[in-house]
Structure formats: C-alpha cells, structure tokens
Amino acid sequence: MTAVSMTVNGKPVTADVEDRTLLVYFLRETLRLTGTHIGCDTSQCGACVVHVDGKAMKSCTMFAVQAEGAQVTTIEGLAKDGKLHPVQEAFRDNHGLQCGFCTPGMIMTAVDMIRRKGAMDRDTIRHELEGNICRCTGYHNIVSAIEDASKRMTEKVA
Amino acid sequence: MITYPFTYKRAKSVAEAETLLKATSESKLLAGGQTLIAAMKMRLANPPELIDISGIKELNYIRVGGGQVAIGAATIHYDVATSAEVAKAIPALAHLAGVIGDPAVRHKGTIGGSVANNDPAADYPAAVLALGATIKTNKRAIKADDFFTGMFSTALEDGEIITEIAFPIPEKAAYKKFANPASRYAMAGVFVAKFKDGIRVAATGAAPCVFRVPEMEAALAKNFTPDAVANIAVDASNMNSDLHGSAEYRANLVTVMAKRAVAEAA
Ligand SMILES: Cc1cc2nc3c(=O)[nH]c(=O)nc-3n(C[C@H](O)[C@H](O)[C@H](O)COP(=O)(O)OP(=O)(O)OC[C@H]3O[C@@H](n4cnc5c(N)ncnc54)[C@H](O)[C@@H]3O)c2cc1C
Numbered sequence: 001m002t003a004v005s006m007t008v009n010g011k012p013v014t015a016d017v018e019d020r021t022l023l024v025y026f027l028r029e030t031l032r033l034t035g036t037h038i039g040c041d042t043s044q045c046g047a048c049v050v051h052v053d054g055k056a057m058k059s060c061t062m063f064a065v066q067a068e069g070a071q072v073t074t075i076e077g078l079a080k081d082g083k084l085h086p087v088q089e090a091f092r093d094n095h096g097l098q099c100g101f102c103t104p105g106m107i108m109t110a111v112d113m114i115r116r117k118g119a120m121d122r123d124t125i126r127h128e129l130e131g132n133i134c135r136c137t138g139y140h141n142i143v144s145a146i147e148d149a150s151k152r153m154t155e156k157v158a
Numbered sequence: 159m160i161t162y163p164f165t166y167k168r169a170k171s172v173a174e175a176e177t178l179l180k181a182t183s184e185s186k187l188l189a190g191g192q193t194l195i196a197a198m199k200m201r202l203a204n205p206p207e208l209i210d211i212s213g214i215k216e217l218n219y220i221r222v223g224g225g226q227v228a229i230g231a232a233t234i235h236y237d238v239a240t241s242a243e244v245a246k247a248i249p250a251l252a253h254l255a256g257v258i259g260d261p262a263v264r265h266k267g268t269i270g271g272s273v274a275n276n277d278p279a280a281d282y283p284a285a286v287l288a289l290g291a292t293i294k295t296n297k298r299a300i301k302a303d304d305f306f307t308g309m310f311s312t313a314l315e316d317g318e319i320i321t322e323i324a325f326p327i328p329e330k331a332a333y334k335k336f337a338n339p340a341s342r343y344a345m346a347g348v349f350v351a352k353f354k355d356g357i358r359v360a361a362t363g364a365a366p367c368v369f370r371v372p373e374m375e376a377a378l379a380k381n382f383t384p385d386a387v388a389n390i391a392v393d394a395s396n397m398n399s400d401l402h403g404s405a406e407y408r409a410n411l412v413t414v415m416a417k418r419a420v421a422e423a424a
Pocket residue numbers: 043044186187188189190191192193194195211231232257258259260263266267268269270271272274275277279280281282314318319320321341342343344
C-alpha cells in the first residue's frame with residue numbers, strides 16, 4: 001500500500017491504495033465520487049474522463065499513484081454554489097443526453113476543449129469528441145450543446 | 159479490469175531511472191501509460207515494478223535550432239501538436255502529433271513511449287523514419303534506419319532509455335493518415351520529406367513495421383509531384399490483412415496517402 005495525496009474538486013484527500021489502483025476506482029470506490037463512469041475500461045469510450053492539473057485524461061488508463069500531488073476535477077466539481085456549470089446547463093437546454101451514461105465524460109471533455117479552443121464550429125467539436133462514445137444520442141445534440149456552451153462561455157469572457 | 163500487483167516508483171532523473179531499472183529485472187518504464195497500462199489491464203504485460211519517467215524534467219522539452227527539432231522523450235503529444243516552434247520548423251510533425259488518438263490520449267501519451275513501443279499502426283515511427291531522425295538513449299545514438307526492427311520491436315536493449323528524438327528539418331514535408339474510424343490508429347499513414355540531398359518516404363499502419371518506399375523516393379527525386387507516385391504500388395504480400403482491411407486495400411492506401419502527402423508538400 002502507498003499513501004497517495006491529491007486535491008479532488010478543491011478538497012485535499014489522502015488515502016492508502018494499492019499501487020495498481022486505477023484513478024477511476026480511487027475516485028469511485030475510495031472517495032465515492034461515482035459520477036465518473038467506466039464504460040469500456042479499455043481507453044476507448046471517454047466515460048471516465050476527468051481533469052488532472054487542468055487537462056482531460058482517461059482515469060481508467062492512469063494509476064491513482066500517478067496523480068500524487070495533482071489537482072483533479074471530476075463532474076461533481078463543476079457546479080459552483082448550487083449553480084450548474086454553463087456546459088451542464090447547455091447539455092440540459094439542448095437535450096444533449098438520453099441515458100446519461102456517457103455524459104460526465106462528454107461534459108469533462110467539452111469543458112477541456114472550450115478551455116483550449118474557445119468558440120468552435122461543429123466540425124471541430126466532432127473531431128475533439130473522437131475519444132468519447134455515446135450509444136444513445138447519435139451525437140447531434142451533444143455537438144449542439146457544446147457549440148451553444150462554447151458561444152455562451154466565450155461571450156461572457158469577451 | 160485490474161492489473162497484476164506491482165510496485166510503483168517515480169524517477170526524478172534519467173540517472174535515477176537507470177539505477178532503478180538495474181535493481182529489479184523485468185521492471186518496466188512507465189511514460190504516458192496509454193499503451194502499457196492497457197496491456198497490463200489485459201494482463202498481457204506483468205512487470206513487477208514500474209518506473210515512472212513522465213515527471214522527469216530533463217526529458218520534457220522541445221528545442222529547435224542547428225537545423226533540427228529535438229524533442230525530449232517524455233514530451234506529450236499535445237505539446238508537440240501545439241508547439242509554435244515545431245509548427246514553424248516542421249509543420250508536418252506538429253500535424254502528425256495532433257492526429258494521434260484523441261485529446262485525452264494526447265494529454266498523456268509521449269513521443270518516447272510511442273517510438274519505443276513501435277506499434278505497427280503508430281504515427282510517430284513514420285516521421286522518425288522519413289525525416290531520418292536520431293534516437294538518443296542513455297547509452298548511445300541510434301539512426302532511424304537501424305531502429306525499427308520489426309513488429310513491436312526496436313534496437314533498444316534491456317535497460318536502455320530513450321532520452322531524445324532529434325529530427326532534421328526538411329525543405330518540405332507532409333504526413334497523410336487514413337485513420338481507422340474506430341481506434342484512430344493508422345490504417346495507412348505516409349510521411350514524405352524532401353531534403354536538399356534527397357527524398358525519404360515512410361509508411362506506417364500498412365505492414366507489420368514502418369518501412370521506407372525506395373521506388374517512390376527515386377521517382378520523387380526526379381519529379382516531386384503526386385503523379386510521380388501515382389503508379390507505384392507496394393507489394394500487397396507484405397501488408398497486413400485483418401477485419402479492418404485486406405492487404406490489397408492497405409497497399410492501395412499507401413499509394414493514395416503518398417499522392418496526397420506529396421500534393422500537400424509540393
Ligand atoms: C484510445 C487510444 C488511441 C490511440 N491512437 C493512437 C494513434 O492514432 N496513433 C498513435 O501513434 N498512437 C495512438 N495511441 C497510442 C499512444 O500514442 C501512446 O501514447 C503511445 O503509443 C505510447 O506512449 P506512452 O507514453 O503512453 O507510453 P507507455 O504506455 O507508458 O509505454 C509504452 C512502452 O514504451 C516503453 N517506454 C516508454 N517510454 C520509454 C523511454 N523513454 N525509453 C524506452 N522505453 C520507453 C514502456 O516501457 C512501454 O513498454 C492511442 C492510444 C489510445 C489509448
């Protein structure tokens with residue numbers, strides 16, 4: 001066992017884990033943050049995407065010990081003071097989900113791409129979503145939600 | 159999926175990684191983990207110890223100068239894809255890094271890990287071979303032509319750590335990839351580079367190991383246009399055949415990607 005410490009959604013956490021504990025299990029089972037999902041478990045689907053030091057990463061393809069000292073943000077960390085994050089709002093407004101299984105990963109990926117690229121056209125959004133799979137929506141409304149959010153968020157800054 | 163148990167160690171320098179590698183036989187380097195962790199979860203790999211080199215500062219840099227682009231082994235794909243310096247010196251290399259996998263993979267995967275792994279469908283090997291790059295390790299410098307020895311195999315010896323890949327800056331270059339729509343790995347990718355003293359063409363994804371296409375190089379040296387390669391076909395009997403595409407299909411893709419790459423570079 002190794003003692004691992006990191007900051008998750010702004011709170012410092014420390015726990016003893018086996019070195020082989022994947023970050024996604026650490027989040028879900030040790031911290032009980034079950035918003036981060038495991039879809040494929042083979043690095044393909046993006047349901048497990050979280051931010052590590054501000055960058056989107058697949059938490060099923062990373063060990064918890066690799067996040068020692070890191071700032072980790074999960075879907076639970078996006079809403080502030082009871083107010084949804086603009087990307088969460090946009091997913092609701094645009095009907096960007098059906099069963100919702102892929103949604104945490106889609107939203108974390110969307111927040112990351114908007115941070116990097118600002119307002120985007122639909123084609124760019126589709127390319128940026130290459131690592132996220134949705135079984136339900138056919139992507140159309142997910143792309144609309146991200147397009148909408150990227151406009152709202154960049155207008156606010158401007 | 160859960161891997162077999164192992165001990166995790168973090169190296170702060172190349173020297174420390176070297177010492178740790180020597181101490182335990184069968185220990186493995188961990189860089190971005192985007193290949194190794196997946197293999198360990200499938201229990202195809204079972205190293206008793208992992209030595210994490212991803213945080214080593216002396217392995218994380220991009221330096222442009224002296225006619226080359228030198229990239230530290232632990233540099234992530236995202237940093238190469240978004241480097242203004244790389245985009246200016248070898249735009250095709252920045253483009254290549256930006257079409258590897260997806261954004262989350264590019265935030266973690268490294269150039270050293272990709273080159274050491276030599277996946278038949280990986281992108282970087284095409285750039286390394288076509289640009290005639292030098293692979294620097296803790297022990298020596300290896301020329302690209304001597305480095306890729308077969309499917310998932312390289313000239314690296316036990317305990318050898320890639321520290322840098324140095325790419326000579328060409329006059330012109332382009333990379334064209336036909337990505338597998340599901341995995342994003344290359345079904346075929348062709349990198350064409352034009353230097354003052356010659357042309358180099360390398361193809362990845364199509365065969366068990368990245369390879370040069372001497373007939374195309376000779377034709378392009380005389381006439382650097384897409385037409386020059388349009389009728390040059392690689393031998394289908396050397397290509398991969400699987401559920402994603404037959405050997406003939408891949409052989410054809412090599413010609414098509416080569417044409418597109420020359421059109422872009424010319
Ligand atoms: C969903 C997905 C899609 C992908 N798509 C693509 C794609 O389209 N194109 C592509 O090229 N790749 C693709 N990849 C692979 C990705 O680029 C990996 O990052 C890369 O192959 C391995 O790099 P890594 O840093 O993650 O290495 P790791 O997984 O950490 O290591 C891989 C191997 O290299 C060894 N190693 C690592 N660093 C060194 C070093 N410095 N010296 C010596 N040995 C070392 C390790 O011991 C291990 O054996 C994809 C991966 C995923 C998960």
